[in-house]
Amino acid sequence: MAYFLTCNRCKETTKAWEIVDLITEHTHDDGMLKCTKCDGEAHVYQVSQTQDGGKWERYIRAVIAFKTQFGDAYVPYVFLLSYTPNGKLQDVHFNYYKDLRASGGRLKHGHGPGGAPVFGKGGILRLLEHLAEHGILSPSELTALAGKVERKTRKPRRTGD
Numbered sequence: 001m002a003y004f005l006t007c008n009r010c011k012e013t014t015k016a017w018e019i020v021d022l023i024t025e026h027t028h029d030d031g032m033l034k035c036t037k038c039d040g041e042a043h044v045y046q047v048s049q050t051q052d053g054g055k056w057e058r059y060i061r062a063v064i065a066f067k068t069q070f071g072d073a074y075v076p077y078v079f080l081l082s083y084t085p086n087g088k089l090q091d092v093h094f095n096y097y098k099d100l101r102a103s104g105g106r107l108k109h110g111h112g113p114g115g116a117p118v119f120g121k122g123g124i125l126r127l128l129e130h131l132a133e134h135g136i137l138s139p140s141e142l143t144a145l146a147g148k149v150e151r152k153t154r155k156p157r158r159t160g161d
């Protein structure tokens, strides 16, 4: 599936042929989509029909891929989304692709290995770091989370009496 990127700066449209091309050729180091003409930030508009007859419109603004034990063939990734072309990043859309082209197969989104994302500890920490970097989580929210978890795990267990 091709992705059409619209530049937030020069307004030109550029094209990524598929997900691997999008990740490797159309992102800045921090994962934000970029215009290959002027290097400005870009977005991909997507709309999906929902089962209840509605639609889900969003703007893909960044894509972050994760290394797993499955190597380059099975790659979980997330899209960071906003709901206006240049708006605040708000949601995280989890995805997975499998790329078996190097061994004569195809590039596709699928199930099994290559289905639902599986993250190790390093991947989760990297995701939290990116979410904080992109303003979806604030440092104070992360601090509050750490405090909450610490209180939960330090709390003495009830003995039932």
Ligand SMILES: [Zn+2]
Pocket (backbone or CB within 6 Å): 007, 008, 009, 010, 011, 012, 035, 036, 037, 038, 039, 040
């Ligand atoms: Zn541009």
